[in-house]
Amino acid sequence: MEHVDVVVIGAGLAGLSAARMLTRAGKTVAVLEARDRVAGRNHGAVFGNGVPIEMGGQWVGPGQDAVLALIDELGLKTYPSYDSGAALTYYDGAAHRYDDASFGLPEPDAVEAGRVWEAITALAERVDLETPWTTSGAEDLDRQTFDQWLLGETTNALVIRFFRLIVPALFSAEAHELSLLHFLFYMKSGKSLDVLVATTGGAQESRVIGGTHRISERMAAELGDAVRLDTAASGITQSDAGVVVDFDGGTICADHVVVAIPQTLAGRLRYSPPLPAARDAVTQQFPAGSVIKFNIAYPTPFWREDGLSGFVMSLDHAFNVVLDNSPHDESCGVLVGFLEGRHARASSELTAEQRRELVLGDLVDYFGERAAKPIDVLEKDWNAEEYTRGCYGGRLAAGVWTNYGKAVATPVGRIHWAGAETSDVWNGYMDGAVRSGYRAAAAILDATA
Amino acid sequence: MEHVDVVVIGAGLAGLSAARMLTRAGKTVAVLEARDRVAGRNHGAVFGNGVPIEMGGQWVGPGQDAVLALIDELGLKTYPSYDSGAALTYYDGAAHRYDDASFGLPEPDAVEAGRVWEAITALAERVDLETPWTTSGAEDLDRQTFDQWLLGETTNALVIRFFRLIVPALFSAEAHELSLLHFLFYMKSGKSLDVLVATTGGAQESRVIGGTHRISERMAAELGDAVRLDTAASGITQSDAGVVVDFDGGTICADHVVVAIPQTLAGRLRYSPPLPAARDAVTQQFPAGSVIKFNIAYPTPFWREDGLSGFVMSLDHAFNVVLDNSPHDESCGVLVGFLEGRHARASSELTAEQRRELVLGDLVDYFGERAAKPIDVLEKDWNAEEYTRGCYGGRLAAGVWTNYGKAVATPVGRIHWAGAETSDVWNGYMDGAVRSGYRAAAAILDATA
Numbered sequence: 005m006e007h008v009d010v011v012v013i014g015a016g017l018a019g020l021s022a023a024r025m026l027t028r029a030g031k032t033v034a035v036l037e038a039r040d041r042v043a044g045r046n047h048g049a050v051f052g053n054g055v056p057i058e059m060g061g062q063w064v065g066p067g068q069d070a071v072l073a074l075i076d077e078l079g080l081k082t083y084p085s086y087d088s089g090a091a092l093t094y095y096d097g098a099a100h101r102y103d104d105a106s107f108g109l110p111e112p113d114a115v116e117a118g119r120v121w122e123a124i125t126a127l128a129e130r131v132d133l134e135t136p137w138t139t140s141g142a143e144d145l146d147r148q149t150f151d152q153w154l155l156g157e158t159t160n161a162l163v164i165r166f167f168r169l170i171v172p173a174l175f176s177a178e179a180h181e182l183s184l185l186h187f188l189f190y191m192k193s194g195k196s197l198d199v200l201v202a203t204t205g206g207a208q209e210s211r212v213i214g215g216t217h218r219i220s221e222r223m224a225a226e227l228g229d230a231v232r233l234d235t236a237a238s239g240i241t242q243s244d245a246g247v248v249v250d251f252d253g254g255t256i257c258a259d260h261v262v263v264a265i266p267q268t269l270a271g272r273l274r275y276s277p278p279l280p281a282a283r284d285a286v287t288q289q290f291p292a293g294s295v296i297k298f299n300i301a302y303p304t305p306f307w308r309e310d311g312l313s314g315f316v317m318s319l320d321h322a323f324n325v326v327l328d329n330s331p332h333d334e335s336c337g338v339l340v341g342f343l344e345g346r347h348a349r350a351s352s353e354l355t356a357e358q359r360r361e362l363v364l365g366d367l368v369d370y371f372g373e374r375a376a377k378p379i380d381v382l383e384k385d386w387n388a389e390e391y392t393r394g395c396y397g398g399r400l401a402a403g404v405w406t407n408y409g410k411a412v413a414t415p416v417g418r419i420h421w422a423g424a425e426t427s428d429v430w431n432g433y434m435d436g437a438v439r440s441g442y443r444a445a446a447a448i449l450d451a452t453a
Numbered sequence: 454m455e456h457v458d459v460v461v462i463g464a465g466l467a468g469l470s471a472a473r474m475l476t477r478a479g480k481t482v483a484v485l486e487a488r489d490r491v492a493g494r495n496h497g498a499v500f501g502n503g504v505p506i507e508m509g510g511q512w513v514g515p516g517q518d519a520v521l522a523l524i525d526e527l528g529l530k531t532y533p534s535y536d537s538g539a540a541l542t543y544y545d546g547a548a549h550r551y552d553d554a555s556f557g558l559p560e561p562d563a564v565e566a567g568r569v570w571e572a573i574t575a576l577a578e579r580v581d582l583e584t585p586w587t588t589s590g591a592e593d594l595d596r597q598t599f600d601q602w603l604l605g606e607t608t609n610a611l612v613i614r615f616f617r618l619i620v621p622a623l624f625s626a627e628a629h630e631l632s633l634l635h636f637l638f639y640m641k642s643g644k645s646l647d648v649l650v651a652t653t654g655g656a657q658e659s660r661v662i663g664g665t666h667r668i669s670e671r672m673a674a675e676l677g678d679a680v681r682l683d684t685a686a687s688g689i690t691q692s693d694a695g696v697v698v699d700f701d702g703g704t705i706c707a708d709h710v711v712v713a714i715p716q717t718l719a720g721r722l723r724y725s726p727p728l729p730a731a732r733d734a735v736t737q738q739f740p741a742g743s744v745i746k747f748n749i750a751y752p753t754p755f756w757r758e759d760g761l762s763g764f765v766m767s768l769d770h771a772f773n774v775v776l777d778n779s780p781h782d783e784s785c786g787v788l789v790g791f792l793e794g795r796h797a798r799a800s801s802e803l804t805a806e807q808r809r810e811l812v813l814g815d816l817v818d819y820f821g822e823r824a825a826k827p828i829d830v831l832e833k834d835w836n837a838e839e840y841t842r843g844c845y846g847g848r849l850a851a852g853v854w855t856n857y858g859k860a861v862a863t864p865v866g867r868i869h870w871a872g873a874e875t876s877d878v879w880n881g882y883m884d885g886a887v888r889s890g891y892r893a894a895a896a897i898l899d900a901t902a
Contacts, residue, residue: 147627271720388730407798
């Protein structure tokens with residue numbers, strides 16, 4: 005039977021980062037990828053006019069040092085996301101234009117939103133990032149959903165609606181679908197709520213020329229034949245002697261394995277011996293968010309002529325988070341937006357044509373009639389993807405962190421867990437994925453030194 | 454390739470009930486069972502003294518017409534659970550004896566608990582059992598966890614602690630791990646909270662002589678060679694022509710397939726074409742409860758001498774729900790009890806010896822020093838079982854019913870879903886499992902009539 009030092013399951017950023025680090029340290033590696041492409045939740049597409057566009061994770065920003073260094077090492081370039089002009093918040097039947105910290109809310113509501121925002125920020129600072137379940141008061145923070153906390157914190161209806169939009173914008177899940185502790189952990193993991201929602205100075209600051217999938221493609225090119233596409237792993241057998249990984253049509257043995265696929269999918273491999281109960285339970289309780297992403301191309305970024313940045317949040321619509329996603333060379337105008345959480349679930353029951361109408365109708369409400377005439381519309385439903393089953397990432401409902409947190413990233417013998425959801429820094433982001441790959445690789449190198 | 458009319462995956466009550474009904478209607482059936490035994494979450498064990506004892510689901514009661522009729526058809530007998538004498542509720546460092554509706558709580562707290570109990574009962578009556586997501590106010594009921602509702606309903610600390618024990622006693626999950634809507638649905642599904650917690654007149658009224666696993670064993674005996682043990686299914690391919698089911702070492706084709714395993718495990722099969730997003734999401738969000746069950750044998754049921762029924766609830770201990778589980782012939786005394794929810798998770802990190810000490814120590818607090826000298830102790834950690842991965846059953850966290858409820862029991866082409874969690878009547882109970890098997894079989898018979 006074929007033997008390598010390490011088998012990596014999944015050729016997304018986490019798996020490829022691990023494989024690259026291991027290979028550079030002299031290990032032999034095989035990366036098994038179920039799809040016919042690498043890059044996982046990064047995915048490059050091309051508009052009819054030839055302009056490349058990201059249908060998956062696409063932004064990087066300050067503090068994301070691991071992925072930024074990797075981008076640089078691989079000879080890729082970033083450029084700033086478009087972030088000039090006024091933003092819009094739509095509520096109560098009208099668009100509200102703003103270019104300050106008000107998010108377009110009326111003065112008293114903006115003040116109250118700011119107060120809640122500060123309360124979150126202060127709470128998040130308390131979280132012990134490496135072991136959230138040991139945070140002071142963790143039991144109480146984890147017993148509540150974020151929505152529950154929000155309702156206890158404010159009675160302002162508009163502010164409640166506003167945060168019930170912010171949560172899906174970050175998690176593709178509703179405010180009641182995650183625990184307060186998970187929300188706070190995630191905030192601190194990406195530094196702060198301020199940083200997570202910001203473009204300039206924040207998590208949406210920059211884009212990669214040509215698309216973020218190129219990061220994975222360049223790593224895969226370095227790894228050459230070690231990356232095996234169309235090779236879905238199905239099981240892992242572990243013994244004192246090593247691991248044997250089953251895949252469609254074969255088996256391969258190794259000293260260690262890195263499972264670098266989303267947690268919910270990691271539960272779908274068959275393990276022998278079976279995983280410990282707590283580790284199995286993690287895979288039962290790390291559901292992915294729900295999102296359908298759209299990129300809509302226009303001849304020009306016409307909204308800029310009106311002094312708009314393209315950034316919209318709407319408390320009234322389904323297609324409720326929109327940004328300017330025009331390419332680096334400004335060869336056309338692009339708006340990107342998302343159907344998130346409950347809106348993704350409801351709209352997945354529509355036909356593609358109905359969804360397109362819904363999206364364009366909402367854009368007309370934001371930007372006027374010119375929005376009704378795109379030159380191309382691209383859609384990606386990440387929940388329908390067999391080998392992802394949801395984006396942006398997994399989140400933890402009330403109770404999971406305190407019961408099972410320990411099992412998320414702790415190796416089980418020769419099995420190491422990677423993926424954006426296993427990182428304590430920039431959890432859920434591309435940077436977290438890269439860091440998780442390095443962490444898993446370093447643990448294997450330590451064990452074999 | 455071998456062909457049968459219907460393949461059933463899972464030889465628990467749901468799968469075997471479906472197979473039996475289909476066979477009686479003239480269909481050829483193959484039942485694929487991963488384990489080396491049938492009966493799933495029913496499991497018979499034997500004490501050192503030869504007395505059989507149930508390590509899984511064990512009680513039946515009035516209103517559970519499907520399973521009661523089946524027991525009768527199969528020539529099995531039931532007998533009443535022991536339910537004479539006083540019960541104990543332990544809190545604030547002492548046991549409180551009662552034989553009324555007070556649950557041993559002090560008068561004012563008992564009154565408040567009764568008021569909350571009535572509020573739950575009234576709310577549950579509103580639930581639309583067949584389609585809980587269309588219940589009036591479903592969005593609001595599903596947005597809250599049960600714990601959140603409880604905290605809004607009462608400020609009585611003892612009453613809060615009491616209901617935070619009742620919930621794991623029913624779900625093996627904590628009050629914040631399920632939505633209010635799920636709790637209410639489950640109550641109404643089993644008629645009412647009164648019925649679910651009661652012995653005489655309720656869900657714990659009767660036991661099956663020899664153990665509940667005999668129900669499955671007798672059905673399997675009828676089905677003969679159609680039941681294939683040690684045959685773990687791994688995937689289902691569906692086309693216009695039929696289905697092909699992959700299992701360890703082979704494949705079998707059929708016109709229809711019944712997936713009669715817990716929802717969380719149903720997600721671990723590989724489906725071609727992939728399941729619709731909403732159906733996949735159900736399997737990501739139907740985690741099983743956490744329970745370690747103990748049966749402790751004594752020479753005699755000595756607690757009866759003190760006028761005790763053996764029923765204990767404790768707000769102070771980990772091993773906090775205990776009942777008399779002595780055999781029909783009273784050839785020895787048996788106490789059954791549970792480490793549930795967070796206590797199961799925490800105690801799973803102990804050694805078996807430490808857990809035994811914990812359990813016996815708690816029993817001594819309830820019943821005195823005689824409890825320290827059992828003749829046998831049997832333990833079953835259902836979360837460690839590869840082909841169950843948790844008991845009593847799956848539950849739905851906040852938001853899941855309203856987003857995905859429709860997908861729980863709706864067939865996907867030729868694939869039918871069965872199992873206790875897919876039943877609208879006695880959901881999560883043996884009776885619900887049997888009904889779900891009949892429902893799936895009837896749908897197939899309808900489709901092929």
